[in-house]
Amino acid sequence: MRYLNSSLALIMLAPIALQGCVPLAVGAGATGVAMASQDRGLEQGINDNEISFEINRKLAAKSSDLYARVSTQVRQGRVVLTGFVANEQDSATVSRIAWSVGGVRQVDNELQTGNPTSFSEKADDSLITTKLRSAILADSKIESLNYSIKTVRGTVYLSGLAKNQAELTRVIGHAREIKGVRNVVSNVDVKQAAGSVTSE
Numbered sequence: 431m432r433y434l435n436s437s438l439a440l441i442m443l444a445p446i447a448l449q450g451c452v453p454l455a456v457g458a459g460a461t462g463v464a465m466a467s468q469d470r471g472l473e474q475g476i477n478d479n480e481i482s483f484e485i486n487r488k489l490a491a492k493s494s495d496l497y498a499r500v501s502t503q504v505r506q507g508r509v510v511l512t513g514f515v516a517n518e519q520d521s522a523t524v525s526r527i528a529w530s531v532g533g534v535r536q537v538d539n540e541l542q543t544g545n546p547t548s549f550s551e552k553a554d555d556s557l558i559t560t561k562l563r564s565a566i567l568a569d570s571k572i573e574s575l576n577y578s579i580k581t582v583r584g585t586v587y588l589s590g591l592a593k594n595q596a597e598l599t600r601v602i603g604h605a606r607e608i609k610g611v612r613n614v615v616s617n618v619d620v621k622q623a624a625g626s627v628t629s630e
Contacts, residue, residue: 478504503578507535510589510617538617555581565604584612
């Protein structure tokens with residue numbers, strides 16, 4: 431993919447495109463190291479950021495309202511869309527935009543219709559995400575960098591790559607133990623013994 435001419439430029443843009451996928455990553459160097467440490471590797475991480483960047487660019491070109499309402503997580507070409515849109519037509523439009531970007535292998539549309547989250551709701555959601563990130567970081571049986579977390583009105587959306595089903599079950603268990611969590615939605619791929627993956 432060649433949406434940007436320089437991989438370095440992509441790494442510098444990564445903190446914006448990742449939308450919370452890599453915790454405590456400060457600056458281009460830290461983000462690059464974090465992506466290289468993930469199972470997807472640095473090259474795939476850059477490709478995912480290119481996809482996220484292009485989806486967001488197209489959303490902004492289509493409608494500033496859609497751009498403001500929709501969050502995009504991308505892991506190994508699998509796109510997870512979260513947020514609130516005005517109607518089902520807008521939801522379909524966002525899906526079409528995501529599918530129009532090269533390198534996208536799957537789109538999980540988790541968009542809901544209704545009003546955007548309030549400031550207090552965003553604060554509550556952010557706290558849940560932070561608590562879950564801390565919990566899986568502290569769990570030695572979980573490769574925490576392989577997971578992205580997004581919380582919307584108490585629903586936790588997980589994406590990424592689990593080394594096995596047991597690891598994913600642990601992550602979901604940690605999420606359900608957090609106060610304020612209403613539901614957990616997994617869009618996580620699970621590794622197989624032969625190196626292939628399955629979609630949850």
